[in-house]
Amino acid sequence: xxxxxxxxxxxxxxxxxxxxxxxxxxxxxxxxxxxxxxxxxxxxxxxxxxxxxxxxxxxxxxxxxxxxxxxxxxxxxxxxxxxxxxxxxxxxxxxxxxxxxxxxxxxxxxxxxxxxxxxxxxxxxxxxxxxxxxxxxxxxxxxxxxxxxxxxxxxxxxxxxxxxxxxxxxxxxxxxxxxxxxxxxxxxxxxxxxxxxxxxxxxxxxxxxxxxxxxxxxxxxxxxxxxxxxxxxxxxxxxxxxxxxxxxxxxxxxxxxxxxxxxxxxxxxxxxxxxxxxxxxxxxxxxxxxxxxxxxxxxxxxxxxxxxxxxxxxxxxxxxxxxx
Amino acid sequence: xxxxxxxxxxxxxxxxxxxxxxxxxxxxxxxxxxxxxxxxxxxxxxxxxxxxxxxxxxxxxxxxxxxxxxxxxxxxxxxxxxxxxxxxxxxxxxxxxxxxxxxxxxxxxxxxxxxxxxxxxxxxxxxxxxxxxxxxxxxxxxxxxxxxxxxxxxxxxxxxxxxxxxxxxxxxxxxxxxxxxxxxxxxxxxxxxxxxxxxxxxxxxxxxxxxxxxxxxxxxxxxxxxxxxxxxxxxxxxxxxxxxxxxxxxxxxxxxxxxxxxxxxxxxxxxxxxxxxxxxxxxxxxxxxxxxxxxxxxxxxxxxxxxxxxxxxxxxxxxxxxxxxxxxxxxxxxxxxxxxxxxxxxxxxxxxxxxxxxxxxxxxxxxxxxxxxxxxxxxxx
Numbered sequence: 001x002x003x004x005x006x007x008x009x010x011x012x013x014x015x016x017x018x019x020x021x022x023x024x025x026x027x028x029x030x031x032x033x034x035x036x037x038x039x040x041x042x043x044x045x046x047x048x049x050x051x052x053x054x055x056x057x058x059x060x061x062x063x064x065x066x067x068x069x070x071x072x073x074x075x076x077x078x079x080x081x082x083x084x085x086x087x088x089x090x091x092x093x094x095x096x097x098x099x100x101x102x103x104x105x106x107x108x109x110x111x112x113x114x115x116x117x118x119x120x121x122x123x124x125x126x127x128x129x130x131x132x133x134x135x136x137x138x139x140x141x142x143x144x145x146x147x148x149x150x151x152x153x154x155x156x157x158x159x160x161x162x163x164x165x166x167x168x169x170x171x172x173x174x175x176x177x178x179x180x181x182x183x184x185x186x187x188x189x190x191x192x193x194x195x196x197x198x199x200x201x202x203x204x205x206x207x208x209x210x211x212x213x214x215x216x217x218x219x220x221x222x223x224x225x226x227x228x229x230x231x232x233x234x235x236x237x238x239x240x241x242x243x244x245x246x247x248x249x250x251x252x253x254x255x256x257x258x259x260x261x262x263x264x265x266x267x268x269x270x271x272x273x274x275x276x277x278x279x280x281x282x283x284x285x286x287x288x289x290x291x292x293x294x295x296x297x298x299x300x301x302x303x304x305x306x307x308x309x310x311x312x313x314x315x316x317x318x319x320x321x322x323x324x
Numbered sequence: 325x326x327x328x329x330x331x332x333x334x335x336x337x338x339x340x341x342x343x344x345x346x347x348x349x350x351x352x353x354x355x356x357x358x359x360x361x362x363x364x365x366x367x368x369x370x371x372x373x374x375x376x377x378x379x380x381x382x383x384x385x386x387x388x389x390x391x392x393x394x395x396x397x398x399x400x401x402x403x404x405x406x407x408x409x410x411x412x413x414x415x416x417x418x419x420x421x422x423x424x425x426x427x428x429x430x431x432x433x434x435x436x437x438x439x440x441x442x443x444x445x446x447x448x449x450x451x452x453x454x455x456x457x458x459x460x461x462x463x464x465x466x467x468x469x470x471x472x473x474x475x476x477x478x479x480x481x482x483x484x485x486x487x488x489x490x491x492x493x494x495x496x497x498x499x500x501x502x503x504x505x506x507x508x509x510x511x512x513x514x515x516x517x518x519x520x521x522x523x524x525x526x527x528x529x530x531x532x533x534x535x536x537x538x539x540x541x542x543x544x545x546x547x548x549x550x551x552x553x554x555x556x557x558x559x560x561x562x563x564x565x566x567x568x569x570x571x572x573x574x575x576x577x578x579x580x581x582x583x584x585x586x587x588x589x590x591x592x593x594x595x596x597x598x599x600x601x602x603x604x605x606x607x608x609x610x611x612x613x614x615x616x617x618x619x620x621x622x623x624x625x626x627x628x629x630x631x632x633x634x635x636x637x638x639x640x641x642x643x644x645x646x647x648x649x650x651x652x653x654x655x656x657x658x659x660x661x662x663x664x665x666x667x668x669x670x671x672x673x674x675x676x677x678x679x680x681x682x683x684x685x686x687x688x689x690x691x692x693x694x695x696x697x698x699x700x701x702x703x704x705x
Contacts, residue, residue: 021598022551022584022587022588022591022598022600023550023551023552025587025588026551026579026582026584026587027551027552027553033552051623052410055407055410055411055414055623055626056410056414056444059410059411059414059415060414074616074617074618075617075618077617078613078614078615078616078617078618078619079618079623081610081613081614081617082614082618082621082622082623082624083623083624084545084624085538085541085542085545085610085614085621085623085624086541086623086624086626086627086628087541087545087548087554087555088541088544088545088555088556088627088628088631089411089541089627089628089630089631090627093554157440157441160440160441160443160444161440163443164439164440164442164443167448169378170377170378170381170382171378171382172382173442173443173446173448174442174443174448175443175446198381198382201381203377203381206377206380206381207377207380210377217376217377219377229436229440232433232436233433233436233437234433235429235433236429236430236432236433236434236436237429237430237433237434237437238433240437240440241437242406242410242434242437242438242440242441243437243438243440243441245410245441246441246444246445247441247444249444250444
């Protein structure tokens, strides 16, 4: 049959067969792929903290797209590829990366982990000016590409550590030990001993001296340990990552699923507890789709309120000198 | 929650040494009754007023000790070990995790970091020690310890550096968990799986090399990228020697049961106009590429090991391409480990899938076996 066909036509038919790829033969397209993600998360900074956030978020199936941004392009690409190669084991189908913030466009949440690393012995406040400069290159770009996003600025999880250590002391899992640390994250944070309870039983009713210097069991050491742990872990392994990554995953879960759980996160507290300055301190906040939608009004005793105000003052003293 | 003091070595499942401290005149500091800090010293207080917040709050109900069913130990807290740890924790597969490393500072730091995240993983029992007794009664022991593959270094060059380490590790592991399954991740994985098997004298079902599990995951990811389909729906197997000489079994590559070979008979060969063999070449190259860019690989291998862990601990009986003793199959006479599809369950590798290979694929496996044996026979085990 082919012998009577025009050789040019035969050549054309051969070319057509040649060009039909395996994909074309296998798959028939019905409709264009919807490229808009519903639940995109961007992580700025692919250091230990950023990547701990990334792996936790991936394993909890919180996002359908994950974008990574960093200034170090090799590290960035390497981390992205390493995550992509694990795609078989999780359900986030799109993982992208880039130095340019355009890759972060349309994010629901942007997690900022980038920043100068806390050196051994360096207080958190010492880091500030170094980090302001870094933030100046990050925040406007994020806002430009995802004007409706929630921005999560990351730090060590004090309350989680507090609850873990209380749990260790009592032999009860941390999720059943309730305790809050508010105020400035770090050295001058305020542990709310009156609120510490298990199954609604306030520990302070069992031991009124709880958390004070005259407490025979020295519960106040737990708070000291919380502050010290970050420095200790940094000394031992060089940085902290897992606990932060996991706590960020917890916050992201509350936001994306509009859980409206209460978390001790840092928010603008001007107007509360007699604070007049524009500063951010941790208080129990309700987290949902709109970010921090409500705050819980805790009753602070006079000592706690004084400590809280002192935190505010300390922060304001630094903030007012910052060069933007 | 660390049971890492010598006191407990005698019996792994004893809590307050059978004593009710509240009855003793001279008691141990109540704060330390239930858990002993890593470096803690025993302190004594007189018992005149023993009421602690704990004793006021909580009444002990049973003296029965919890028996841990799903304990996993990870040897090596480098990037790979920690990636395995976090993946296993987040998948909620276990009730106790033990970490072992020579670098005590790093080990303690990593353990504390994980412990502080325990409210989010719902897994409090994370212990660590330089001493292997902490791994006692493990269901599964994952060995990631070993020298890291240097930039440009082939996996085979790592061998001699790692055998010495293994001699120490394996004897300790076996002593404390004589019935465990071993997953070997350290490279070169096929040789070190053989070494582990020889040193442990375990039956072959309980020594599993992570082998081509990761190569296959990468392969499926890349096929998925090419076709615009999630890797889970793209089936394909890479077998044989993990790394440069791995064998992609093109005849098995399929989507929804449609073999790609039926659509393109030249697939995987040099004649293939679409050059699908580049996909396999990319699988090999990307490992080196990632090492060049970020210094090491961690996430993908951690996730793939967690996947194997899940199959074993939950007795899923899924098939995985893992490294096992292959002598007697495909005309191979040497005592070597290579990856073939295995059924993984609570007894480790319980069955093998008798996959049909082309003569060319079989030849490649045989060649790998020879190469591995050349090295293995020089090893002093």
